[in-house]
Amino acid sequence: MKLNKLSAVMVLGGLVMVQAHAGMVKDANGNVGYDTAAECDAAVQAGQATFYTPVTKMPPLKQRGEKTVKGGRLSDISADYKLGACDLGVGRAKGRNGVSADLRGKYIPFSPDMAVNVYADASGKTVRVSMAQCDNRFSGAMPRPVPVPVAAPAPMAAPVAAAPAPAPAPVAAPVAAPAPAPVMAAPASRMTPYLFGTIGTQRDLVGNPAVGGIAQHDDHSNKFAMQGGVGYQFGKLLGAELFAQGGQELKFENGTSTKTRALGLRGTAGYDLSDAVRVFGKLGVARVTHSGDFPSQSETRPTVGLGLTYAINDNLAIRGDFDHYVKKSSSNWKALNYVGVGLQYSFMP
Known part of the structure; x- marks a missing residue:
């Protein structure tokens, strides 16, 4: 027992x-x-x-x-x-x-x-x-204090009866209902929407067809470009972004020119190197369009990339991006790359 x-x-x-x-x-x-x-x-x-x-x-x-x-x-x-x-x-x-x-x-x-x-x-x-040691901040000007529990009042002494009264017949005490189990509050959500925009350069590469059976060298051009979009961070690790990219007209050595645009969707996976610095990888697909002296052509291409953010405060961060759009074997257009630096604004709760 x-x-x-x-x-x-x-x-x-x-x-x-x-x-x-x-x-x-x-x-x-x-x-x-x-x-x-x-x-x-x-x-x-x-x-x-x-x-x-x-x-x-x-x-x-x-x-x-x-x-x-x-x-x-x-x-x-x-x-x-x-x-x-x-x-x-x-x-x-x-x-x-x-x-x-x-x-x-x-x-x-x-x-x-x-x-x-x-x-x-x-x-x-x-x-x-x-x-004091680190000058780290609290959530407000002052931290939230822990309340001091209020002591229960002492029971009052029962008055002394002049003479004992006859004991009443015992009455069964009511059975108290069990107290409801405490409900735990759900953890704070880490889901965060954000906007981003960067400026930089894009490098496009085209393969020239053979002339008289002699292979020609690939031709490339680098011009100013911009990229921007919206994102959603689902937690500490994973996120998703919808983005658009475009820039100045690209001019090639053979005298032709084109405008290159991209519209895509990608997932992200990242890691916090410190309270301020975060690195992340990107993987997705994009619709890449070329128009100009060449016949207009649109292709759906895989895209991979790397990114980095440096937090200025809880909402604003400096952002850097590198993106690579994988070439397709069925097209004369080869790999497309983008490098840019800009800002990211997060809508923190």
Whole structure:
């Protein structure tokens, strides 16, 4: 009997631990985040939270309207931070990082003893705080504090009766309905639409037919071109883009000219090298059209490429592209290449 009770307790404890950590993620540096603020608050209040530890070092950087900066602890800001903070993880903005990509959109526990930079205006009023070691930013000017649980009032003492009354007949206590199981909030969505545009050059190559049985060299031309489109990032890894490309008229050594345009759809797969830098590969199909001195011709070609973005803030990034449109054996037109640099604007939630 005792063994069965012990087993039941161990199973119940395991279920509680699984439930408590169901909404928690951990990044490569061991820092953790929770899907909801309530989960993060509960972990801190229960003394089970792993508080955030910065891994980089950056000096303080004052923003517009900030006159002074000094060091302190999170709990020194106000009594609201007695237990610390559970703040929403954000990315890079205004020249300073937030948290790693794995923790963005998650609620992260911060210790009340965490060292912070305290920024003040000309009147000495505190207007913003950041993490002291790295100057990384919080989701707002101040992090979200962990609420201090309110203690239940002590029960009132029952009055002393003058004489004991006869004990009433026992009444069966009503059976309380089981409390509904807690509903876990869905994880924050990472789906992000965006627009992009780049300027650069495209290089087109045409194969000249043989003259009198003698093979001619391939002819190429490089001219200014642009590429733009819309995209959708489905998560940290995969995305899709609809794009168009065109540019100046291409002129070849044999005196002919053409305008080259492309309209395509491609998938992307990428990896974050840091909070700001992301690289990605591209694979898709495009309808490539040539018109001008040559007979107008359109072909559906496979296209592959590479891209890179450097985040300026949460919404805007510098973007670079290389795209290769694979030649088709049934055409005199050979490979088409594009290289460009521009901007990408993401509609972050």
